[in-house]
Amino acid sequence: xxxxxxxxxxxxxxxxxxxxxxxxxxxxxxxxxxxxxxxxxxxxxxxxxxxxxxxxxxxxxxxxxxxxxxxxxxxxxxxxxxxxxxxxxxxxxxxxxxxxxxxxxxxxxxxxxxxxxxxxxxxxxxxxxxxxxxxxxxxxxxxxxxxxxxxxxxxxxxxxxxxxxxxxxxxxxxxxxxxxxxxxxxxxxxxxxxxxxxxxxxxxxxxxxxxxxxxxxxxxxxxxxxxxxxxxxxxxxxxxxxxxxxxxxxxxxxxxxxxxxxxxxxxxxxxxxxxxxxxxxxxxxxxxxxxxxxxxxxxxxxxxxxxxxxxxxxxxxxxxxxxxxxxxxxxxxxxxxxxxxxxxxxxxxxxxxxxxxxxxxxxxxxxxxxxxxxxxxxxxxxxxxxxxxxxxxxxxxxxxxxxxxxxxxxxxxxxxxxxxxxxxxxxxxxxxxxxxxxxxxxxxxxxxxxxxxxxxxxxxxxxxxxxxxxxxxxxxxxxxxxxxxxxxxxxxxxxxxxxxxxxxxxxxxxxxxxxxxxxxxxxxxxxxxxxxxxxxxxxxxxxxxxxxxxxxxxxxxxxxxxxxxxxxxxxxxxxxxxxxxxxxxxxxxxxxxxxxxxxxxxxxxxxxxxxxxxxxxxxxxxxxxxxxxxxxxxxxxxxxxxxxxxxxxxxxxxxxxxxxxxxxxxxxxxxxxxxxxxxxxxx
Ligand code: ACM
Numbered sequence: 001x002x003x004x005x006x007x008x009x010x011x012x013x014x015x016x017x018x019x020x021x022x023x024x025x026x027x028x029x030x031x032x033x034x035x036x037x038x039x040x041x042x043x044x045x046x047x048x049x050x051x052x053x054x055x056x057x058x059x060x061x062x063x064x065x066x067x068x069x070x071x072x073x074x075x076x077x078x079x080x081x082x083x084x085x086x087x088x089x090x091x092x093x094x095x096x097x098x099x100x101x102x103x104x105x106x107x108x109x110x111x112x113x114x115x116x117x118x119x120x121x122x123x124x125x126x127x128x129x130x131x132x133x134x135x136x137x138x139x140x141x142x143x144x145x146x147x148x149x150x151x152x153x154x155x156x157x158x159x160x161x162x163x164x165x166x167x168x169x170x171x172x173x174x175x176x177x178x179x180x181x182x183x184x185x186x187x188x189x190x191x192x193x194x195x196x197x198x199x200x201x202x203x204x205x206x207x208x209x210x211x212x213x214x215x216x217x218x219x220x221x222x223x224x225x226x227x228x229x230x231x232x233x234x235x236x237x238x239x240x241x242x243x244x245x246x247x248x249x250x251x252x253x254x255x256x257x258x259x260x261x262x263x264x265x266x267x268x269x270x271x272x273x274x275x276x277x278x279x280x281x282x283x284x285x286x287x288x289x290x291x292x293x294x295x296x297x298x299x300x301x302x303x304x305x306x307x308x309x310x311x312x313x314x315x316x317x318x319x320x321x322x323x324x325x326x327x328x329x330x331x332x333x334x335x336x337x338x339x340x341x342x343x344x345x346x347x348x349x350x351x352x353x354x355x356x357x358x359x360x361x362x363x364x365x366x367x368x369x370x371x372x373x374x375x376x377x378x379x380x381x382x383x384x385x386x387x388x389x390x391x392x393x394x395x396x397x398x399x400x401x402x403x404x405x406x407x408x409x410x411x412x413x414x415x416x417x418x419x420x421x422x423x424x425x426x427x428x429x430x431x432x433x434x435x436x437x438x439x440x441x442x443x444x445x446x447x448x449x450x451x452x453x454x455x456x457x458x459x460x461x462x463x464x465x466x467x468x469x470x471x472x473x474x475x476x477x478x479x480x481x482x483x484x485x486x487x488x489x490x491x492x493x494x495x496x497x498x499x500x501x502x503x504x505x506x507x508x509x510x511x512x513x514x515x516x517x518x519x520x521x522x523x524x525x526x527x528x529x530x531x532x533x534x535x536x537x538x539x540x541x542x543x544x545x546x547x548x549x550x551x552x553x554x555x556x557x558x559x560x561x562x563x564x565x566x567x568x569x570x571x572x573x574x575x576x577x578x579x580x581x582x583x584x585x586x587x588x589x590x591x592x593x594x595x596x597x598x599x600x601x602x603x604x605x606x607x608x609x610x611x612x613x614x615x616x617x618x619x620x621x622x623x624x625x626x627x628x629x630x631x632x633x634x635x636x637x638x639x640x641x642x643x644x645x646x647x648x649x650x651x652x653x654x655x656x657x658x659x660x661x662x663x664x665x666x667x668x669x670x671x672x673x674x675x676x677x678x679x680x681x682x683x
Pocket of ligand 1: 318319368385
């Protein structure tokens with residue numbers, strides 16, 4: 001009896017503590033909810049579906065409900081009787097109940113409970129934002145069988161792990177029109193992200209209309225900027241989705257565009273600056289010893305602050321190498337007089353003045369992790385971006401800053417512009433095994449994916465953000481224990497299609513680029529190459545920052561390719577399986593890929609000459625030859641010395657970049673070559 005009790009107790013403990021996720025579940029939920037029980041009580045979706053809302057000020061939920069009904073109707077093809085929420089609460093079969101309006105701050109409660117029963121659905125939340133998070137979950141529960149569409153039966157209790165789950169979009173390097181931002185806000189809300197960090201200014205552009213300093217947007221923005229009305233429109237659009245908007249005005253470095261407009265605030269007297277067209281870290285820097293600089297910033301921030309109602313205001317602060325400060329004698333004298341030993345100390349002096357200005361405007365200062373110096377007050381929020389190299393997260397600045405008393409937001413590990421795999425981002429666990437006190441833990445607000453836009457245009461940006469950012473959204477919303485990569489990839493595949501359904505262009509635009517490259521010839525052979533090639537990673541595409549300018553074409557083969565190239569992922573997985581334990585099933589899969597690549601060169605050669613296609617010829621040809629050698633080698637289990645030598649030569653050619661992409665199956669091909677050398681080489 002005693003033993004039985006202990007077993008029961010252990011079972012109960014396991015159930016309660018929980019493996020955070022049932023890996024046998026086939027649901028396409030992302031982010032995975034905190035608690036979920038799957039039941040057999042499906043709710044059939046038919047034309048009678050209807051929504052009622054109970055709660056004060058229903059604007060957000062009303063809006064979300066209409067969107068929900070449209071998306072549901074479009075997904076299922078069902079003509080609904082009621083296209084809008086009902087006034088008569090009793091009649092509805094989806095009931096949404098919430099207590100209060102969220103004020104859109106980090107204090108907001110986003111929790112909800114969702115019960116899908118056979119005959120009705122109950123969605124309860126404390127705030128309206130919690131309710132709209134729950135509506136997204138419900139939409140993700142749509143499924144179908146031969147009898148029609150239904151919502152999966154579930155009982156869900158959900159709330160986020162972190163309060164700050166953001167996406168930063170850099171609109172300075174490449175301006176992103178309003179519709180790009182709106183569709184990305186929709187996508188963010190669909191995976192429960194709640195912060196849009198708007199990187200509005202940099203060396204390559206100043207993107208907000210300023211009525212006080214109009215040269216900022218006219219000269220500094222080349223006329224590509226958001227009017228103040230457009231800013232309000234985006235802030236309002238985001239608010240409806242429960243998304244906060246944090247503006248970033250990057251100073252004192254990354255300020256070329258500001259100085260192109262108003263050189264008098266720069267650190268080189270009499271200099272003429274012009275808006276930067278290349279990428280990298282540049283010298284133009286605001287002059288921190290002039291009163292006029294602070295008057296300018298106070299006026300500018302006073303004009304901007306009311307446009308952005310959020311309490312947090314990002315001042316950048318990154319990558320100021322201080323060259324122009326070092327070259328300015330007055331600045332050197334000032335440093336001595338004020339006991340400021342380093343440029344870092346001088347920048348802290350500057351930051352503290354900015355913090356006072358922002359405090360007067362009711363704002364909290366936030367900056368990239370360079371702003372963390374011994375003298376920087378802990379009222380600043382530190383945005384951690386460095387430290388990935390040193391071993392994440394221990395060497396990163398997130399934990400350091402948190403332990404030093406700052407509130408923190410993490411972006412190291414979430415640099416989606418580096419074109420790394422989804423797995424890399426998904427496993428960038430913010431806290432890991434680091435021991436934190438309760439207070440320290442509370443100071444880690446969350447994280448942000450960063451979409452720097454040196455190499456993206458409105459046409460390609462979605463494919464660099466999605467679907468990987470959905471996996472980052474899960475890392476920030478779901479429990480740390482929700483970390484199974486295969487399961488995430490299973491769900492992400494469906495989520496990616498649903499993001500396209502929502503208006504993202506990340507899948508379809510790739511074919512448009514390939515069609516453009518061939519002047520609208522048959523692209524099937526290019527698609528086969530595209531599915532095994534990935535853009536060069538980290539910042540090796542655009543060496544020295546000068547290969548591409550802001551006005552260069554981004555309609556090249558590399559722009560049609562993405563990380564986690566689909567066929568490459570499949571092939572690489574199968575090669576590992578085969579080499580671990582040679583088996584017929586894996587071999588058949590490998591051979592079928594090799595056959596496709598072998599034949600592909602023939603189709604590729606049919607494309608009429610075009611310079612953008614021609615640069616891929618060596619890739620196509622050598623891949624075909626490698627495949628042609630490997631097929632009989634692995635079928636007949638032998639290879640002659642001469643053939644082996646040409647195989648090695650072919651592979652060597654495939655190791656170099658083609659049109660700024662790398663062949664994502666190269667390691668696997670090398671492994672197969674090594675294996676054939678050991679096992680099949682005959683002299
Ligand atoms: C940064 O990536 N310079 C914040």
